Amino acid sequence: MAIITVENLSKQFPGEPRAAVDRASFEVEAGSFVVLIGPSGCGKTTLLKMLNRLYEPTSGRVLMQGRDAQGLPATELRREIGYVIQQTGLFPHMRISQNIAVVPELLGWERARIDTRVGELIDLIGLPREYGRRYPRQLSGGQQQRVGLARALAADPAIMLMDEPFGALDAITRTRLQDELIAIQRRLKKTILFVTHDMEEALRLADKVVVMCEGKIVQYDTPLHIVTNPANEFVEDLVGASDMLRRLSLINATMFVVERQLGGDEPSGEPSIGGDASLRDAISALVGSASDSVGVRDGSGARVGRLTFDDIRRALVPSEGLGARV
Ligand SMILES: Nc1ncnc2c1ncn2[C@@H]1O[C@H](COP(=O)(O)OP(=O)(O)OP(=O)(O)O)[C@@H](O)[C@H]1O
Ligand SMILES: [Mg+2]
Known part of the structure; x- marks a missing residue:
């Protein structure tokens, strides 16, 4: 069964000439890895933000496990959906452990449970436990990205939204984090929606790829079908299909x-x-x-x-x- 159903979803920002997201429809199977790709400004972040209601749609709807997201309490959505934003978004004045604990704190967990969970997550992302006492600026870019991932996983959400989480990394670190993410997803059985500009990253990670252009979904397919049967010239250029x-x-x-x-x-x-x-x-x-x-x-x-x-x-x-x- 689809864990997320997006139906005719649109977002029109006031005063903008065209819709940022224009009648997008697709379904995401539970436990699958879906990658959104498309050029800058095509609406990827806007689409993601409508899934956890950081933005309200102008029209259309989102179903989470068959229930209209519009009708769910925001706290419930926050627990069900982890969010890794573009540029890590760690709080600079908070220690790593405090950064990871943000959502459990919001949910009112007890101190001991939060501390145990933070320890587990620091282990999971492969950092030494004592890094919990550091501040974000005392970590490398790749380490900060991992902390962003740990923070999104903290309340054990079924769904993870990840907006270019590995954008600013060198190729080697990026590949290593991709491998770790795939391993974590398999082990924890998460449903992941992941945004990237990078077609190689998309092909490597995705069960299915959503290709966007100017607010519209132009193709939703497996990586191999995207490469072998691009829906139009835009997709072909994006994947370099002929070259491939x-x-x-x-x-x-x-x-x-x-x-x-x-x-x-x-x-x-x-x-x-x-x-x-x-x-x-x-x-x-x-x-x-x-x-x-x-x-x-x-x-x-x-x-x-x-x-x-x-x-x-x-x-x-x-x-x-x-x-x-x-
Ligand atoms: N809060 C906002 N108010 C008005 N317009 C917005 C707002 N947020 C985004 N937009 C516009 O909506 C369109 C889609 O933006 P969005 O951030 O979703 O693109 P994106 O695909 O995530 O791009 P990038 O790859 O650069 O992150 C853009 O034209 C942008 O200018
Ligand atoms: Mg974006």
Whole structure:
């Protein structure tokens, strides 16, 4: 069941020529990772802020687990939805532990419970416990981003809204935090809505991607379908789809066969490709069949294993595949 349903949601700021968000509709499955992407000013932050009612919509509605968010008390929404804002938003005059404890304090938890929770979260984000006594300026940018994440997780919300949480980080720190976020999401089974400008980050993290342009949702799809079937030229430019396909056509499919099954049985209906085939050929074979995998043969025609969309998707992410090998 959808944990979040967005129906025809619009936001028109007074005096603005066009709606910041224009009749957006989409559903988010519980436990999934959804990434919103689009150019600056396209309405990503505005859309996110309507989900936790920092902004009230001009029209349309948001359902949280089937209930109209408009009718829910703000405290309940705050408990259910963690929010990591653009630029960490830590309070500079408060210690790290106090920053993490903000929502539990608001919810009126007892002191001992708050202290235990803060300790757990500092462990979870991989900082030494004694950093709890520091102030934000005594931490690096990446450490501050982690604290922002810990703060959003504090009251154990089912849903996390994250607005460019890794925006200001170097590529290595960013990749490490992405990995940690994926691990945390799997372990804690959170539903995450994550905003980014960076298509590589989107492809790496997302179960589904929402592409926005001038307030409108132009495509809502899996990363692989966004790359292989961009809805229009705007999406194509954004993902560099033609460039991506060109790169895919340069890579031999056999390099990415993860489950080696020499002489393995061929599932019926599974298409197959030869030893010289590229990843692009593998995608064509998959798209043109009902199978979720394609068999790969070596030069002599023997089956060496299979490739799935997921395997190809991993190959699309430079840090894990393509860039490193080409
Ligand atoms: N409080 C506000 N009052 C008036 N206009 C606003 C307000 N907040 C946002 N806007 C306008 O709404 C549009 C969408 O802004 P929004 O912040 O949602 O974009 P964004 O996609 O998050 O951009 P970025 O990637 O730069 O963060 C912009 O044209 C912006 O100027
Ligand atoms: Mg924004």
